Amino acid sequence: MSNKYTAKKIKKKKDYLSIIWNDDFESKFHFLWLRDNCPTAIHPTANMRVFNILTVSKNIFPKKINIEKNKLYIDWSEGNHKSIFNLKWLRDHCYTEINKQNYKSPYIFWNGKLKSNLNKIKFNHDKVLKDDNYLKKWLEFLHSYGFVIIKKSPIKKKSGFKIINRISHHRETFFGTPFEVINIPKPNNTAYTAQALRNHTDLPYFEYAPGYQFLHCLVNNATGGKSSVVDGFAVADYLRKNEKDVFRLLTETYVKFKDTDYTQKAIRILHSPIITLNKNNDFNDIRFSMAAMGTIDVNPKKMKKFYEAYQFFASLLQSNKFKINFRLEAGDIFCFNNRRVLHGRTEFDPNSGNRHLQGYYIERDEILARLNYFNNLSV
Numbered sequence: 526m527s528n529k530y531t532a533k534k535i536k537k538k539k540d541y542l543s544i545i546w547n548d549d550f551e552s553k554f555h556f557l558w559l560r561d562n563c564p565t566a567i568h569p570t571a572n573m574r575v576f577n578i579l580t581v582s583k584n585i586f587p588k589k590i591n592i593e594k595n596k597l598y599i600d601w602s603e604g605n606h607k608s609i610f611n612l613k614w615l616r617d618h619c620y621t622e623i624n625k626q627n628y629k630s631p632y633i634f635w636n637g638k639l640k641s642n643l644n645k646i647k648f649n650h651d652k653v654l655k656d657d658n659y660l661k662k663w664l665e666f667l668h669s670y671g672f673v674i675i676k677k678s679p680i681k682k683k684s685g686f687k688i689i690n691r692i693s694h695h696r697e698t699f700f701g702t703p704f705e706v707i708n709i710p711k712p713n714n715t716a717y718t719a720q721a722l723r724n725h726t727d728l729p730y731f732e733y734a735p736g737y738q739f740l741h742c743l744v745n746n747a748t749g750g751k752s753s754v755v756d757g758f759a760v761a762d763y764l765r766k767n768e769k770d771v772f773r774l775l776t777e778t779y780v781k782f783k784d785t786d787y788t789q790k791a792i793r794i795l796h797s798p799i800i801t802l803n804k805n806n807d808f809n810d811i812r813f814s815m816a817a818m819g820t821i822d823v824n825p826k827k828m829k830k831f832y833e834a835y836q837f838f839a840s841l842l843q844s845n846k847f848k849i850n851f852r853l854e855a856g857d858i859f860c861f862n863n864r865r866v867l868h869g870r871t872e873f874d875p876n877s878g879n880r881h882l883q884g885y886y887i888e889r890d891e892i893l894a895r896l897n898y899f900n901n902l903s904v
Contacts, residue, residue, distance in 0.1 A: 530613045532592050542590065544597075544615070552619040556586050560601060562618070563608040580604065628805040632865075633669045634759035640849045646670055650678035650858070653691060660691055661899040667737070668892055671862035672754055678741065678856050685741040685858060685885050693891035696735050698728065699789055703883035706740065708875045713788045715816055719747075719875045724755050724842045724867035727886075729812035730782040730793040730819075736889025738863045740882045742853040747880040750873030755848040757811035758865050760841045761800050774834040775799045778827060781819030782812060794819065799838065810864035813842065842867055853882070864889060 534545040541555040557578070560566075566576030581603050589600040597610040616622075639646075646666055652659040653675060667673050675688065685703060689695050695702050700714075708719045715722060728734050764772040776798050784793040801809040823831050841847055850871070853859055861868060863886070873880050 552621045630807050635756050636847045646673045648675050650675050664896050671865040673860050675858035678858050680743045680855050692895050696886040703885050706882035713786050719873050721872040722869040724869040725814035727863050729814050730784045730795045735863050735886035737887045739885045740859040742857045743881045744879045746878035748874040748877035750880045751850050751852050751871045753848050753850050753869040755867045757867050758808045771834040782817050783819030
């Protein structure tokens, strides 16, 4: 066993145990944390915590501690209970060490230059279905780049479910699954027209917008209709480094997104910043859709500055510096993180041919959960 998993010294302090490991690192394990994480606290098959933290007091402490054969034994002051911990488990879950680690973002930012190397993010449909290692690689690229293209998929309607089912289950919305991206009369969404679509994220008016979107191209022989894609995180990162005031306004200002689909007996309204961050100050999501933006109702003192920031961000999202234009071919599945990557298209001529895509949503949670499974990530 590695030196780091062998304990050299253990001491009981006022409210925690101090373990000095053979690599001289000191871990601190507080008493309540240890009692809460006793191996007996977890159900053996359900893998859920069955221990009730209210059955002990805040003053609980170890009456007796000792280490034998790479295990820590604790006799507790309450409940006539004994805990037995593997030292390796304790070191692997040492929050002293975890909180000293520098955060590394899982995201690979990209801009318009990626167009010259698109083969890097192209994957074969049948290999994704048949090979778990290839599936894992696809999901890793999908998570890190936020954008991949699956090639040579069937062009049969609803066949995109095969790819979704290799991950988990789909996210249902009022558009149905799959939703049909075709030119129709009296559309309830501008996606269902032949008009150009500015780069946007889908459904920003939902509290939890769909995590990923898969657009399966069944036919595309009309004139026009080129797809566009842009890494919203890369643009936001550019703002954070070069336009700090713009970045601050877009991360702190809550704006209104609204949907009044005439086919629904519902009006969806949500206020959110356009750029949100997570606990590590990394990017969480981008909500951006000129089409779904409600009437802005920010404070009058901020309105001018906000609109200037909003307009500047929009200009970068539509710029050739960051966006990629490409043509979807029949059998392509355009897969992207809908809370990071913005997508759009140029206008097409419906009289020149057909353009028919079928769309699917799947949660970001499902992508990450499948990757955690493949990586055997401990919890």
